[in-house]
Amino acid sequence: MISFRKVQVKTPQGKVLVHETSFEVPKSTIVGLYGPNGSGKSSLLRTLAGQLSERDVSGECWIEQTPIFQSSVSISEKARRVLYLGSDFQTSFHVSVRELLDMAKHTNPKSNENGTEVAEKFGITKLLSRSFNEMSDGEKQRVMLARGVIQSPDWLILDETFSKIDLDHSFHLVNELKNVVKKGKGIVLASHDLNLISEFVDELWLMKDGKVVASGLIEEVLTSENMEKLYPNRIVHVVRSPDNGKKKVIY
């Protein structure tokens, strides 16, 4: 369980990035963050991942029974608890995909995930001996997601990590992320693709100007009224998919 109480995030210059907010996310849940650019999604995700400096965050942030910013937890232990993945990955060196996946396994030797199996599920078996820096952005994102699954942290924090993945692979990875959650892990993600995330997130949080303006089950939160709060000048229709009845947006 992640629990935040009265958490506020500021820049070192004092600008508020995320206004005071409190919430709890139980394990085995997928939470999706949605909102305009600069609404504080990444700041919130990076706070969850313990990536910000403690000075910039006030309030209480806990994962399970330990505060996120507690220094007594070793960095190697932290990497087994929370893993933050962004959307842009670069290396200046030649590292093969296989080597990267081995590094993930080494980071969490207790992980039950089998590297070869995960690679197959993410459709990256053919990429294994390729150099990471020679791949397309979408391939890099798929590889990094596979790495995240292999490392098997308690919480995966995905900050638009599938923004460049094609339609077909997106749906494959949706299934894989659902499987991860079935094993008792939690995922918090940010994405601009509402129609994709509506396929698999349990909860949807809408953010604007550093505030969570609506949160709860996606069925309840994804409404035209709430979309209007985010984008008052746009008309966004919320409809149901004829295939599975899930809510989708048209604009």
Next chain:
Amino acid sequence: MFEEIAKGAERDQVTKKITLFVLIVAILLELFLRIDSSNMMLVITELRLPRLVLAFAVGSALALSGLVMQTVLNNPLAEPYTLGVASGAALGAAIFKTLGISMGFFGLNVGAVFGAMLVLFVLFKIVFKTQLRFDSVVLLGVMLSFNCASMLSIWMALADPVGVQSVTFWLLGDLSRVGLKTSISLLFLSLIFFTYFFRFSKKLDAFLFGESMVEGFGVSLKDTQKVAVILVSILVGFCVSAAGMIGFVGLMVPHFVRKKMGSSLHQKVLPFVFVWGGICLILSDAIAHAIAFPLELPVGAVTSLLGAPVFIYLYVFQKSKGENVA
């Protein structure tokens, strides 16, 4: 998949054999090239052997430092010379020497370590303070290097007008100034540091995907960088104190080893970087004292002559491939 691994192992074996062969050839060249047969034994034991040991020690240490700096800064253009660490070391050593401060380690000058550390400290401080992208670091390093080199020239001119020629020694490097004892102690130091980095090669691997990913692999960014800065300062400081500034070994060797091995994982490349660093400087030194015989070229001139084009190649080609270099 297994076939590929077997192929990789076979390739590693071949690389090992080639390395050993080239090492032996380099040693023979350094010892016997252009040698006067009348007092051969004396020349070998008194002149060439200490030089050989020093060349290997300095070469391996510089290559090791280059690799570590490249990794922790995520920048293939980083190395003691381009980062200004070598100039800082030269300045520190020259100041300590003319002031007569004789803090030392087997004849090596501790002032050089302080100089190197100061430059790296300033470099990292600026990088963190300004959130400068790590790849602009080399530009910063080159500027620091200019600065230290000119301070060195001014210092030598003011403090030691007679010894002003020795500026050349500091700026271009010379392997003939120290005895066998100092050379051997430097070699030991280099070996100890190699063993350390090899043992913690997984920590270095965590830096391969940029600084933002380091902690995701369970490795402390700041602690590892701190340790790297301190160890590299000691290593480069002592190298410069013994042999002056020798550029580009730390740039060329890690690059070619990574390319040849088809990997950047440190467990694989560190041993080869260490040995090839040694080989590279032994060969450069053999060229330096044989090519214009009986005149002798400064060894740093030879390494820069070969190294600068490699730098340009790396910059231009990696840049055109869209990688984040400088």
